[in-house]
Amino acid sequence: MNINLKLETSELCYVYSKYKITKFNNKEYILPEGNATKKKISLTEQINDILVDTLNIGKKVFYKETIEQTELLDYFAKYGSFGFMIDLAINKYFVLDNKVAIRDAFYITDKETIDFVNIDEYLKIFLPELNKREINGLIKKCKDIASDTNSEDCLTSIINQYLIYSEHYAEPIDLVLNYVRSLYKNLILTIEHKPLTMKLPFLSANHLTHNLEDLYYNNSFGFTINYLKQAIDIYYGMQMAQDVRLLKVCNYCDKAFIAKNPKAEYDTYNCKNKANVYKSRARSSNIIHTETGIAVKIPSEEFSKELLKGLKKKYK
Template identity: 25%
Template sequence: MKNLFERTSSNWVRYSEYEWRAAEDGTLYLTPTKTAQPGIYDPLAEYQQIVLDAINIGRMESQGKTPQEIQKAIGQFAVKYGLLGLMTALPTTPTFMDYEAVYLSKNHFIKEETMSTKDYLHLFFPFHNPDVVKRGVESMWNIQNDRVMMALAITMSDKPMAVNMSFQREYAEPYEWMKQQFIDLAFTFLTSVIFYEDYDDMTPDQRLLMQEGMTAFGGIAPTYRIALLDKPTIIWDFHSLMLGIQMMFSFMLTDSETPVKLCKHCAKAFIASRPSTVFCSPQCKNKHNVYKSRARNKSEE
């Protein structure tokens, strides 16, 4: 899978600064600050690090990290890569603004199968409702008094309206929802690790349970097109960063040459240079050997 995304491209938006804000109902959200500046980048150019960061954040709660530590890590993730785009990840289509209501796939957060567009938008714009007029399948979105946001909307006008709206400064994502997405990704990764490492010690029913659990992973697949740039290039149309991460993770998880592994010493996810590698760095290998040596000496006393 070497240079898997060498001839691919995708655009996403990240802001220079984010902050945690509580809504009137107490829900904690992550949102760009009022003075944050947007930037466009290609997630595929750094796909391995994005996936590793997401997995390691997803393992923090099980490792006993505090909510403050997890919030800090998620905030740093957003500065590096942007928000997850949950608003367009949960519906059955990212073009839900073209319908009379929002139809939702099964998810952890919203039990209803359908919601009014206005109510759904409010979940992600808790501090400032976007100026949207919705009449049946027709919708109109107005941006006023912010030239930067207007320029961003024009630049990303090839995206569905809802995706474009999720790039605006007023857009926000709930902390608990973001954290759960990272946890789900880490759980899927650990399921794969445990399945193969403990395969011989599991019963057939346990193996079947883990296999069935893995089939639940995934979401709406991103679409792609081919552009004739300096060379033929696959352009991935990610309607949410989260679904892009899931796709990148899927390719990495099935890569037998440079697999994703857990370090035997620090337990962080890393890309192994070869299948037999079990430590993320020489430092971890040395520390692990020192620990084993001390443990052996202590047992011999």
């Protein structure tokens, strides 16, 4: 069965020109710089790059490699924040309710089960710069918008502007790193056919909107993406579900990549060359495994010949 499924970005997705890392309550956050400018972003046009870049930061967390602050700041300036505030809330219009039910509460409140948090406390987690009065003002504003909006169609996108696309919206860095790590972990375990050991903070479909007009005019079903994490989760699922899977992990450097050729094993020529050198070295191996399991290095045949030539020259 072939399905014509399309992803499109909501008109109301944004990115800021510059981000900074700041501590609030001893927790590191990433958020837009004070003087940053806000512009619209299409998350679907560059979805391949987004998925691969996200997985490759995840790869660094997974293998405990160093991640420079600039790397995270550049990622955010390119694609914007993930939208965890929306994504982790179970109730779709949480800002209109008194309490927010949080899935994957572990990342927010260190609890394993679904947790219920007062709306003002929940907003404070992602808007640490705002005081109580400002947060209550924001909640009132969102409620006013909801009661003024005739159709529910774009309510999510409109409310998002005041929440995840606000200049005060901040995401805890440990939350970001946990997410990208688990995405990469899922990829590598799936590719290696190993059991998935953890439940992943994946897709909450209740925030997904769809486009029925496309179904009517073009025979294609379209999902409208409202924020970055949603784009990544859905596109990851689509890539992984392909009968010929092109989302792969390089056999040499372990980075994720989307292959043009289904048989590709390496993300770059450089890795392919290095892997070949490695293989041919392994073939003319100069390591011997003894009965006691100790590896003993002896000069390889090529090396011995070179050495002999050198010696001959010297003593001629």
